[in-house]
Amino acid sequence: MNEKGSSSVFVLAIVIFLSTVFIALSFYVRTNLVLEMFHKDQLQIKKLLVDEAKMVVDILSEDIKEREYDSPFDPVWEFIEENPHIMLKDVSSYLNPNCLDPPLLIHLINTMIAPDKLVKDMNYFQSNPIQDYWNNPDTEGIFLKLSPGYDEYFSKDILKKYFTPYTYFNVNNCFEFVLKRLYMIRTGNSENEADEFRKNIIKIYGKKLVEQEEFEDYLHDKLGVSTRDIEILHPALNAVPVMNIHFMPEEILRGLLTYKAFEFKHIDLSIDSINNYFTGKESGLTIDELQSNILLAVPRDFKHMLIFSYIGVFTNFWEIKVNVDNSKLRWVIARVPPLGALDDPYYKLIEEDYNL
Amino acid sequence: MNLKNSPELNCHKGDKGFTFIEVIVSVVIISIISFSLWLGFNTSIRLLFVIPEVTEKSNKLLTLNNIFQNGLERITIPFWISEYDEVPEYELEEDRAVLPYFDGIMKRFLVLEFVEQYFTINTYFLDDTGNLIQDFGEPTPEPTSEPTPDASSPDDNAPIIAPPFPDDNDIVLNPINYEAGPFYDIGIEEITTKEEGFIGLKLYILPEQYDYEEIIFYGRIGSAPFWKEE
Numbered sequence A: 001m002n003e004k005g006s007s008s009v010f011v012l013a014i015v016i017f018l019s020t021v022f023i024a025l026s027f028y029v030r031t032n033l034v035l036e037m038f039h040k041d042q043l044q045i046k047k048l049l050v051d052e053a054k055m056v057v058d059i060l061s062e063d064i065k066e067r068e069y070d071s072p073f074d075p076v077w078e079f080i081e082e083n084p085h086i087m088l089k090d091v092s093s094y095l096n097p098n099c100l101d102p103p104l105l106i107h108l109i110n111t112m113i114a115p116d117k118l119v120k121d122m123n124y125f126q127s128n129p130i131q132d133y134w135n136n137p138d139t140e141g142i143f144l145k146l147s148p149g150y151d152e153y154f155s156k157d158i159l160k161k162y163f164t165p166y167t168y169f170n171v172n173n174c175f176e177f178v179l180k181r182l183y184m185i186r187t188g189n190s191e192n193e194a195d196e197f198r199k200n201i202i203k204i205y206g207k208k209l210v211e212q213e214e215f216e217d218y219l220h221d222k223l224g225v226s227t228r229d230i231e232i233l234h235p236a237l238n239a240v241p242v243m244n245i246h247f248m249p250e251e252i253l254r255g256l257l258t259y260k261a262f263e264f265k266h267i268d269l270s271i272d273s274i275n276n277y278f279t280g281k282e283s284g285l286t287i288d289e290l291q292s293n294i295l296l297a298v299p300r301d302f303k304h305m306l307i308f309s310y311i312g313v314f315t316n317f318w319e320i321k322v323n324v325d326n327s328k329l330r331w332v333i334a335r336v337p338p339l340g341a342l343d344d345p346y347y348k349l350i351e352e353d354y355n356l
Numbered sequence B: 001m002n003l004k005n006s007p008e009l010n011c012h013k014g015d016k017g018f019t020f021i022e023v024i025v026s027v028v029i030i031s032i033i034s035f036s037l038w039l040g041f042n043t044s045i046r047l048l049f050v051i052p053e054v055t056e057k058s059n060k061l062l063t064l065n066n067i068f069q070n071g072l073e074r075i076t077i078p079f080w081i082s083e084y085d086e087v088p089e090y091e092l093e094e095d096r097a098v099l100p101y102f103d104g105i106m107k108r109f110l111v112l113e114f115v116e117q118y119f120t121i122n123t124y125f126l127d128d129t130g131n132l133i134q135d136f137g138e139p140t141p142e143p144t145s146e147p148t149p150d151a152s153s154p155d156d157n158a159p160i161i162a163p164p165f166p167d168d169n170d171i172v173l174n175p176i177n178y179e180a181g182p183f184y185d186i187g188i189e190e191i192t193t194k195e196e197g198f199i200g201l202k203l204y205i206l207p208e209q210y211d212y213e214e215i216i217f218y219g220r221i222g223s224a225p226f227w228k229e230e
Helices: A006-061 A075-082 A102-112 A130-135 A156-162 A176-187 A191-201 A212-222 A227-233 A250-257 A267-278 A287-294 A302-309 B020-073
Strands: A086-090 A317-324 A327-336 A346-354 B096-099 B108-115 B118-126 B132-134 B177-180 B185-193 B197-206 B215-220
Touching: A006 A075, A006 A086, A006 A317, A006 A327, A006 A346, A006 B020, A075 A086, A102 A250, A130 A176, A176 A191, A176 A227, A212 A227, A250 A267, A267 A287, A287 A302, A346 B020, B020 B108, B020 B118, B020 B177, B020 B197, B020 B215, B108 B185
Parallel strands: none
Antiparallel strands: A086 A317, A317 A327, A327 A346, B096 B108, B108 B118, B118 B132, B118 B177, B185 B197, B197 B215
């Protein structure tokens, strides 16, 4: 009897057993590999997007201490031109309906926007005491998303064209009841203290233009605001000009210059002068040059100086968008002004969205 | 009949049958091999059934991680806020978190909740009477019948243009409504750093009662406001 054949049964059984184990293991490994690869790809894409956005921030930060203005002639725009998948936009040189003084806002709306473009008449603000709106603790009030926040008043295309939520609250021109709300939000102090703060601040309205260099000292020494409160309020509240002349729409500049309270008389002269300045030139306007152009043929007094709390030469908020394949990154960075004389301005990332 | 002369039983020397010991040893060997084979087959067959189950669980956890991270990224706290825990309606407990400023809107919330072994991530909004209402979104509009541009003959020589950046105003703010489970236990914890303040949430998950190690997910919010320095 030949018994050697029986070993082939064992071999076959072992082969089947090993095959089953290997199939199971390979399936398991493959599944894990796919998951791992997916994660790795996601991380790599995120890193790539962030690296590209960081390059823009690095270029913007290069000479931040010495720079005299942010203009379309800066080196960062060459980089943007060479990289069409990256977009850079000044998002602060527009009107912020959250904190503009209502009479000025109504003036700007009337001069810039056709009434039929408005969803609701802005005189609503005059017919209803606006302080009631701001004093109501249930009012959301300061909106980061203008749509749906201001959908009641403006169509979406108007909001997009002229308005922004990304501006600092300027101590010289912010609507007083918004200042009060901001004080309560940031310090957590009582409404009475906030009201006291509001009353202190409005003492300077119409009398003094506070510059960023004197912001801390002036608020503390002249208005009696505590150092602790100033440190908490800054940088959301500061004294840097809100918009950058180099990037703001001309309609807004014209609207500001025609505001009755400023009493400008040679508006076209100023606008032409600014436009002519840029013609054939490859540099921006310094603050002194801006002031001399705006104030052409008018005496330099406070009423005219107040416009420089709205118009300056630096961009406070930039939006950076990076688009690689179908993945997208959006950053909003803020130029943080120094509080003390020894500090330097710097950029801080304040918003980040992936895959919009 | 003389059995001694029978050809079947007439064994020569060397043609003897297996001894009792040999039979026992071979039976033992065959038993061991058969048992190992049976054990192996059984394990591998069970593995084949367990793997889809494990894969499904992994996928479920991966999906939960993605939705958790994406949901938190949509929490956009405005730069002027100094303390998040002072924002009205903000709530953080061990098994529940209510986060305002979902998509940058103060009265829109992301609510994370672990109830009866199920973990939910939902979007809510505050109605005029101050009640939290779950947001199921608006029904999708019917597609229009406008003709689409002919893309059948692309120009090969055309320059490659990066796809357009999305228009913020066109973004549909889709709500999140997601449920995952069952899990044995889930805990939620705030993540804060000295440099950046509140930056997000940590999610501890114990999928099964007898799991030795909990799974931890990290989610970062989509903004970094000017927090009050302590």
